Amino acid sequence: MHDNSVAVVGLGYVGLPLAILAQNKGYRVTGLEYDKRKVDMIRAGVSPFVEESVTTWLADNQLDVTQDYERLREVASIIVCVPTPVDETYTPDLGPVISACTEIARRLRPGQLVVIESTINPGVCDEVVLPLLEKQSGLKCGVDFFLAHCPERINPGDPKWNVGNIARVVGGHDQKSLDLAYEFYSRIVDAPIRRMGSLKEAEAVKVVENSFRDVNIAFVNELAMSFTKLGIDVVNVINGAATKPFAFMPHYPGAGVGGHCIPVDPYYLIEYARKNGFEHDFLSSARSINNQMPEFTVDQVESALEHHGRSMKGAKVAVMGLSYKANVGDLRESPSLRILEHLSERGADIVVHDPYIHGYGEYKRSFSGVPEEFAFFENTEGRSQLELTSAMKGADAVIIATAHREYVQLSPEDFKDAGVNIIVDGRNCLNKSALTSAGFTYRGIGR
Numbered sequence: 001m002h003d004n005s006v007a008v009v010g011l012g013y014v015g016l017p018l019a020i021l022a023q024n025k026g027y028r029v030t031g032l033e034y035d036k037r038k039v040d041m042i043r044a045g046v047s048p049f050v051e052e053s054v055t056t057w058l059a060d061n062q063l064d065v066t067q068d069y070e071r072l073r074e075v076a077s078i079i080v081c082v083p084t085p086v087d088e089t090y091t092p093d094l095g096p097v098i099s100a101c102t103e104i105a106r107r108l109r110p111g112q113l114v115v116i117e118s119t120i121n122p123g124v125c126d127e128v129v130l131p132l133l134e135k136q137s138g139l140k141c142g143v144d145f146f147l148a149h150c151p152e153r154i155n156p157g158d159p160k161w162n163v164g165n166i167a168r169v170v171g172g173h174d175q176k177s178l179d180l181a182y183e184f185y186s187r188i189v190d191a192p193i194r195r196m197g198s199l200k201e202a203e204a205v206k207v208v209e210n211s212f213r214d215v216n217i218a219f220v221n222e223l224a225m226s227f228t229k230l231g232i233d234v235v236n237v238i239n240g241a242a243t244k245p246f247a248f249m250p251h252y253p254g255a256g257v258g259g260h261c262i263p264v265d266p267y268y269l270i271e272y273a274r275k276n277g278f279e280h281d282f283l284s285s286a287r288s289i290n291n292q293m294p295e296f297t298v299d300q301v302e303s304a305l306e307h308h309g310r311s312m313k314g315a316k317v318a319v320m321g322l323s324y325k326a327n328v329g330d331l332r333e334s335p336s337l338r339i340l341e342h343l344s345e346r347g348a349d350i351v352v353h354d355p356y357i358h359g360y361g362e363y364k365r366s367f368s369g370v371p372e373e374f375a376f377f378e379n380t381e382g383r384s385q386l387e388l389t390s391a392m393k394g395a396d397a398v399i400i401a402t403a404h405r406e407y408v409q410l411s412p413e414d415f416k417d418a419g420v421n422i423i424v425d426g427r428n429c430l431n432k433s434a435l436t437s438a439g440f441t442y443r444g445i446g447r
């Protein structure tokens with residue numbers, strides 16, 4: 001059996017829960033994180049992001065975290081959980097994977113297992129990671145050290161599915177690499193682990209899963225844009241179709257697709273296939289449809305304002321929700337940021353609110369074109385309801401950009417008290433009939 005020491009490289013949404021799980025399952029864990037701020041927070045028992053299970057665990061337990069790559073020499077297995085983003089032109093950026101693997105390669109010692117958990121396109125392990133590890137270390141994969149891929153499927157904020165109970169797939173460079181990785185994940189995950197035929201197959205599983213979601217969402221987003229013109233409520237239609245007991249899986253339209261995975265991972269496959277002579281027209285089209293949704297949402301605001309004889313220029317628009325997903329504070333690829341850009345370009349007077357985003361500076365850098373001085377209501381213990389009300393107060397239009405529980409609970413009286421007439425429900429999460437019968441101008445996405 002492999003030694004029970006493991007290092008997790010990159011302590012974000014993926015790496016930190018994994019490190020905690022491994023420690024809970026009896027592993028001697030070293031967390032390696034290059035961001036000093038995160039290292040200090042974790043050492044102080046504070047989670048660097050909002051995730052209840054992590055916050056609770058860190059309050060009562062200690063994780064050995066370091067910025068020192070030399071510590072990698074001490075462990076049997078190294079799990080890489082660094083980001084795999086795209087740049088402004090949607091080109092995959094393997095920089096963090098390459099830099100983490102370069103550091104690992106410099107310290108690689110015989111017998112060690114390296115597992116890439118980061119989402120990567122097929123071919124990255126064989127064509128990028130493997131040559132890098134072998135060249136820098138002078139060791140031979142499958143003989144001196146071992147390499148596997150086990151894509152992460154965690155869904156932050158999900159009350160049911162977590163790193164410990166989601167089934168996994170693993171691929172190995174060779175039989176021993178596969179066996180070692182299989183053994184590690186079988187010992188920590190209480191769910192089936194499926195052995196894949198190769199590293200490439202395991203890599204492909206992840207991009208296929210997320211592309212599947214992206215194209216299904218693009219399909220209903222396209223329907224939403226079409227049905228807006230046809231005067232059909234797309235949500236009612238989807239719910240009708242979902243009564244078919246087989247061969248239909250409901251997906252719902254919205255103001256855009258965000259996060260580090262769904263709007264990013266398809267580009268990794270698109271780009272790799274293109275380099276190998278295949279054009280993924282279908283995936284590219286899905287990406288382009290989903291990227292249009294923030295602008296479509298702003299179009300709904302503009303048309304509702306025009307309906308009331310107002311123009312967007314100078315109209316006060318309250319954007320409720322900055323994060324890409326309900327009840328979490330994650331801004332990565334958030335459609336709300338694109339909504340802000342479009343509103344700003346059209347001259348709206350913008351107010352934003354998000355009880356899950358702690359601080360302003362971090363996201364200010366993530367987008368351009370929005371006046372820096374626009375009001376921001378930072379979450380402060382006990383003040384969030386007041387802040388929410390003041391954010392909406394006197395707005396000519398309110399956009400629900402994220403279905404945070406605080407917004408889903410809003411009643412017609414809340415909007416009335418704030419003096420709001422126009423509600424653009426970018427997540428179709430409000431009670432349309434209650435709002436329309438109370439006299440509000442309600443626009444959903446495709447309803």
Ligand SMILES: NC(=O)c1ccc[n+]([C@@H]2O[C@H](COP(=O)([O-])OP(=O)(O)OC[C@H]3O[C@@H](n4cnc5c(N)ncnc54)[C@H](O)[C@@H]3O)[C@@H](O)[C@H]2O)c1
Pocket residue numbers: 009010011012013014015032033034035038081082083084096099100117118119120151152153154155156260261
């Ligand atoms: N967040 C999700 O829901 C999710 C789900 C499944 C898979 N993934 C994939 O997992 C990977 C990690 O995602 P994440 O959400 O945890 O990202 P993250 O940004 O939250 O965390 C990554 C961490 O790695 C650190 N880091 C970057 N380069 C480093 C280096 N060279 N050495 C040490 N630390 C380094 C960063 O400082 C950061 O703390 C990505 O490939 C992502 O696509 C994410």
